[in-house]
Amino acid sequence: MGEETQRKALTSAEIGALAHLYRGEVYRSTLWRTRLDTTTNWAVVTLGIALSITFSSPAASVLPLVLVGILIIFFLMLEARRYRYFNVWRARCRWMETHFFAPMLDDGEIVDDGWQSTLAQDYLHPRYHVTRWVALGRRIRRNYFWILLIQTIAYLGKLAVHPEPMTSPEQLIARADIGPLPGIVVLSLGALYCLSWGTIALWSWRDDQRRAANRPSRSGMG
Template sequence: MTAVAHLYRGEVYRSTIWRTRLDTTTNWAVVTLGVALSISFASPDASPLPLVLVGVLVIFFLMQEARRYRYFNVWRARCRWMETHFYAPMLDEGDLHLEDNWQKTLANDYLHPRYHVSLMTAIGRRIRRNYLWILMIQSLAYAGKLAVHPAPVESLEQAFRRADVGPLPGEFIVGAGIFYISTWIAIAIWSHFHDDRRARLRKTDSSMG
């Protein structure tokens, strides 16, 4: 009992540390987007290019956060497994129901550690939780910059000319931006249905991962 209590404390500590690391990468993404907004809207003549370039950094932070989430999910799942199969039955019935072999599932996870979710699932979950809003703000800010600076846009052709980046025409930049945001939205939607399908296939109310 004492060993399990210390084990649980250790897993809670590790999940807390990795949860903090998730917040750190989200904060970095928000700060960099804020810097890009400040630069692009500093004056009517300022270029909207920083709002395009910051997308690379946002995606870099998303990849980092998804990787960290996969680690966090391992510690979180172990904590939840012990809560639902050890502490809750002990407090409610005084019977640990070892015949269900839940302890073997936990032991196997320690003997053969692995990620509980794929990288794509982790990416989708982080987009749904935080990054969809960041990406939407970035996209709306870019569209707003083209629409109002240096003067209110009067035609679609004029908006495309404002979006030109060196030899790259504005049509290409805008099209790439639409593909960019659509891809991440599609991943978020896919992960939502994927998680729902996994939940329906579970044989118990709680699961590792």
């Protein structure tokens, strides 16, 4: 075991500056968290409008539920981008909480674990802490899974009950026709749509598990 050295001593002015820095990072984290909630709200509202139009009458078209999927994809991509920014500010706050504020409340010996250098490098060379695919998967798992599930159930429910209750599987395929596209193609595209997001969510979950297992400290940034 190498000899442990004491953490670099900070002056009262430096501690005050660090406290102001932490407050600023908390503000930015909160701001981007609000933007995440806004994007999710847009997705929920547009899905609600599509549901209202589709189920307004037995003769109403199921097409709005299909088209809203395009908007949901757009909102999900936008939210994943915003999440990558949010994750930077959140990680910095957590890093300071774990390595600076928490040790001040701990009676144990405080040693230099390189946290100041890590934080400094993150400011000198800012970067995303997660990839776009990880961000997409996390947002699907935490929010968009339920939005996509409601969309899928509503779409199949509309085909099953309108204009009259379905009596055979063939009717489901026939009712899924959209213009020149046969129902089997539309349903296949819908299955691919759901499977794609499910695969991304599962992959990102496994990637999170792998990174957590290989991370030397649970307080690692990202």
